[in-house]
Amino acid sequence: MDSEKRLEYLSRVIRERGNRLTPQRLAILRALVDNDGHPSAEDIHKEILRDFPTTSLATVYKTITLLKDIGEILELGFGDDGSRFDGRKPYPHPHLICTQCGQILDSEVDNLDKLIDSLAFPNQFSVKTHRFDIFGLCSDCAQK
Amino acid sequence: MDSEKRLEYLSRVIRERGNRLTPQRLAILRALVDNDGHPSAEDIHKEILRDFPTTSLATVYKTITLLKDIGEILELGFGDDGSRFDGRKPYPHPHLICTQCGQILDSEVDNLDKLIDSLAFPNQFSVKTHRFDIFGLCSDCAQK
């Protein structure tokens, strides 16, 4: 997963669908593809403010919405705790979520789709997507 | 899973911890254990109103909070779409969620804990709980 490559890909898709790649928007994209920590909208906003101090939080949300429309961002909603975003791997995948420090780790596993199919089949359920969150303590927090 | 047995169990636990089993509270418990459709707070409230027309929605939420404290209800939060509750099986288990009609089906699978452990182990992650949602169309909605 090359951040620069992914940034170029997203930039191209956005331009091709007639949207504009403003400096603020590019900065938001860069923050998303450079960060593998699943940042919140606030996290992204804070980072953008360094280069574009007048950027509104609404602008961050608008770019996230744009990426959602393209299907190039994965949103992990946590109700009142807000959402965290994965702009590097927009497809569903398991996450290890530390309930102590808030860190979110990516995880991969083979044959998860097969398991999901085996759950859906008996109910004649047609699968579109999924969400698999594992909550607990990361290695750092577990030591304390 | 006997609804009546579960109702008796919940009633006993609530009394044993010094809480009171008011008629409204009992009605809310009954609505929860009788319904395997993963009702929302509103759903429960509507049902309670038939027998106790002055019940406040806040009372429903308070009883749900009580059950959460005991660990005897599973909350499935969906952000702005609110939460759905499982008062029959309070432990984590996979759900098949129809994005068309909102129906939520229970699902069970062997060795899910083993799979989760295999994901957590490489990261030295200490698992506490999990959430596994599968989104798609139920058999009814898929036919249309």
Add this chain to the structure above:
DNA sequence: TAAATATAGATAATAATTATCCGCTGAAAA
């Protein structure tokens, strides 16, 4: 250049849930 469209930023609105307040109830204590 002129017109059309998209976007940024500011601000108001949304809505599920939670907090707060107050009067009531019921069981235990005196």
Add this chain to the structure above:
DNA sequence: TTTTCAGCGGATAATTATTATCTATATTTA
């Protein structure tokens, strides 16, 4: 029996991440 008092129900206000709205500005198109 009377008093006490924590728990509770109901009403209402507050919370807060996100979305909608509005206007000025920037960019593209003709």
